[in-house]
Amino acid sequence: MKCYLRSLIMIVFCLFLISNPRSASAQAGDKNISNPFSQAKFVPDIALIVDFSAVGRDMKNKEYADLALPGLLRARSHGEHAGPNAKNGFNFNYAEMSLYSVVDPYFDLFAVFHLHQEGFEIEEAYINTRRLPLGFRAKAGKFLSSFGRINEQHAHYWDFADAPLVYRAFFGKENLNEIGARLTWLAPTSFYLMFGGEILAGENEASFGAEGFQDASGAHEIEDNEAPNLYVGYVKTSLEAKKFVALLGGSIAHGKTRVNDGVDQSFAENPQGFGEYGNTYLFGGDLTLKYLLGSYQYLSLQSEYVYRTMSGDRYDNSGGMTSLDKKQSGLYSQLVYRVSQRWRAGFRYDLLQKNMIKTGSATANLHENLPRYTAMLEYNPTEFSRIRLQYSHDRSGYLDEGASQKINNELILQFNITIGAHGAHSF
Amino acid sequence: MKRIILTILLLSISLPLYAEELRVATTYPYIASIVQQVGGDRVNVHALADGDWDPHVIVPKPSYIAKLRAADLLIMGGAQLEIGWLPPLMNQANNPKINVGSRGLLDLSRSVQLIEVPVGVSRAQGDIHPDGNPHFHLDPYNIPVLSKAIAERLAELEPAGASEYQINNRNFTEKWNRKLAEWNEKLEKLKGITVIEYHKNYDYFLLRYNIKLLGTVETLPGIPPTSKHIESLEKMITPGSVRFILQDVYHAEDASKFLAKKHGINIVKIPHDVGAVAEAKDIFTLFDEITRRLTNE
Numbered sequence: 180m181k182c183y184l185r186s187l188i189m190i191v192f193c194l195f196l197i198s199n200p201r202s203a204s205a206q207a208g209d210k211n212i213s214n215p216f217s218q219a220k221f222v223p224d225i226a227l228i229v230d231f232s233a234v235g236r237d238m239k240n241k242e243y244a245d246l247a248l249p250g251l252l253r254a255r256s257h258g259e260h261a262g263p264n265a266k267n268g269f270n271f272n273y274a275e276m277s278l279y280s281v282v283d284p285y286f287d288l289f290a291v292f293h294l295h296q297e298g299f300e301i302e303e304a305y306i307n308t309r310r311l312p313l314g315f316r317a318k319a320g321k322f323l324s325s326f327g328r329i330n331e332q333h334a335h336y337w338d339f340a341d342a343p344l345v346y347r348a349f350f351g352k353e354n355l356n357e358i359g360a361r362l363t364w365l366a367p368t369s370f371y372l373m374f375g376g377e378i379l380a381g382e383n384e385a386s387f388g389a390e391g392f393q394d395a396s397g398a399h400e401i402e403d404n405e406a407p408n409l410y411v412g413y414v415k416t417s418l419e420a421k422k423f424v425a426l427l428g429g430s431i432a433h434g435k436t437r438v439n440d441g442v443d444q445s446f447a448e449n450p451q452g453f454g455e456y457g458n459t460y461l462f463g464g465d466l467t468l469k470y471l472l473g474s475y476q477y478l479s480l481q482s483e484y485v486y487r488t489m490s491g492d493r494y495d496n497s498g499g500m501t502s503l504d505k506k507q508s509g510l511y512s513q514l515v516y517r518v519s520q521r522w523r524a525g526f527r528y529d530l531l532q533k534n535m536i537k538t539g540s541a542t543a544n545l546h547e548n549l550p551r552y553t554a555m556l557e558y559n560p561t562e563f564s565r566i567r568l569q570y571s572h573d574r575s576g577y578l579d580e581g582a583s584q585k586i587n588n589e590l591i592l593q594f595n596i597t598i599g600a601h602g603a604h605s606f
Numbered sequence: 607m608k609r610i611i612l613t614i615l616l617l618s619i620s621l622p623l624y625a626e627e628l629r630v631a632t633t634y635p636y637i638a639s640i641v642q643q644v645g646g647d648r649v650n651v652h653a654l655a656d657g658d659w660d661p662h663v664i665v666p667k668p669s670y671i672a673k674l675r676a677a678d679l680l681i682m683g684g685a686q687l688e689i690g691w692l693p694p695l696m697n698q699a700n701n702p703k704i705n706v707g708s709r710g711l712l713d714l715s716r717s718v719q720l721i722e723v724p725v726g727v728s729r730a731q732g733d734i735h736p737d738g739n740p741h742f743h744l745d746p747y748n749i750p751v752l753s754k755a756i757a758e759r760l761a762e763l764e765p766a767g768a769s770e771y772q773i774n775n776r777n778f779t780e781k782w783n784r785k786l787a788e789w790n791e792k793l794e795k796l797k798g799i800t801v802i803e804y805h806k807n808y809d810y811f812l813l814r815y816n817i818k819l820l821g822t823v824e825t826l827p828g829i830p831p832t833s834k835h836i837e838s839l840e841k842m843i844t845p846g847s848v849r850f851i852l853q854d855v856y857h858a859e860d861a862s863k864f865l866a867k868k869h870g871i872n873i874v875k876i877p878h879d880v881g882a883v884a885e886a887k888d889i890f891t892l893f894d895e896i897t898r899r900l901t902n903e
Contacts, residue, residue: 415668
């Protein structure tokens, strides 16, 4: 009873506060009343990018999720979510929220949150220095590596709805996105010449991985990695004329690889279980040629080649160990024509080229030289909205551990919409 | 001995830095032309963009980053005209001198009175500039205002040249005012006429010379013309009422040509910047050429 009474008094008091006509009118008319602690002007640049699509492909969702290429492509069903455009019919791919602001005279901060229907991921969150002299700039936090050309770009800026096959093969579904630090140096030359180095955690499961393992028999143990595991270096430069730009880049990445694919499970539980430990090097070369036909028209040819070599040991769950040697490569080349302010069309050729894996003295007979052909047509009502129709014919996928090839023909109608304060893109 | 070597070493590093002229980068060529007039031999100026591109959507090139890295001063138009292309280049230039908030960055829009400042801002209105119309340099009366701001900033960054910059600016302004009198006399006869423009590029110029604007060929800022929009524009055209369609050099002319042919209006291609047409070689010839094209002399 007492409790009710107290609530009643509170409610009456509140009503009195809101309804008191004198205090309300006095507030409305009084210019001396301010909000001295308002920080509204310090709100960072906030943008939201939403991506959804309608997909039609000539196979069931389950089959698509299980498509893999032994040695190179892991099935999409591996990992927490299958990635964008994974289902026939409607797909809500992501909502990407970005925040950017100058921190103080010394740092900038940039963060991108990747929101799915089921989860929240920090895709990037890093600081950049503002004041380093002599053309240096440092970056630290979680960020997309500058290895190659397309890796650092966010998905919404790509010319196609998905990443090139070679990127998915060597870096997985989310590209090379790591925790670490970067230092770039812009040479004091009259042309563009940039050098960069990154020290990264190296948790990327497709090529590196920091988590150790012990085989089920207990014969071998590979410890967790506790130091930086991945080192990336790159150089970028350009050649230019009034209407022509060529951008060239070379990249190298080196780190330790730790793969645990069931080596810690007993043979009875998983007869295929294995683990890998060794040294991996990735070499990348990229070339972008752009011919500017006017303010709204261009022709762009972008190509990248990535080569991966790994040497180390392969472990099985009964205590066996053999030497392991991998040499793999892939490339893509894409031609994009911006026809007018609103229309773009493009064609991309993907190739997973080399797939040589040698265990002991035996070379596995793995599938090689697998292409994918993709064509797209885009309508961009403004720079903030994009509607893209993409068709691809993909010959890289196999079911049943590489036993049967399953060609994927797919049609994607993609919508990519941006609101808010979104920064401009680089070349 | 050690000290001498050290001194020589230090000098050899620092000398070229101080002996060189002030390095200025500008976003657009018209700004570079004014800097050339005011700075003379004391400055080394480079424009990033070419004058015949759409100033809103300059395609960024990697060499712009190299120019920004070397700059002691970056001069921009401002009013968000460069927002679509300049920020990532500045971020990659690794040059603290030109950071936002540094004295090595000059935003010219802060020195002039901007027109068409929207009260409410929504992207439903197209590619809108929240600070107002950014094409202020096409009012010739604004040019001495800009040159003064530039001279002051140059003097601040290089006090040794202060008097020279001041004298150069005075000479430039005098010459400009003489030319202005010529242009005014020729443009006098345009007073009261009505025009259509493709984009709201020339509003400062139109306001200055009392030229009426019927509408724009593009539907909304940055949004290409639609047949529906052209129809509604046509409804406002009465025979003989519109003298010119002012067309910039970088947009497609189809819609303007359609209107011109149907209603007997002349299309005049107006350079918006130095380098937009071959005749516009510097800030003086830019306005000579605008005047010549509009008065047909």
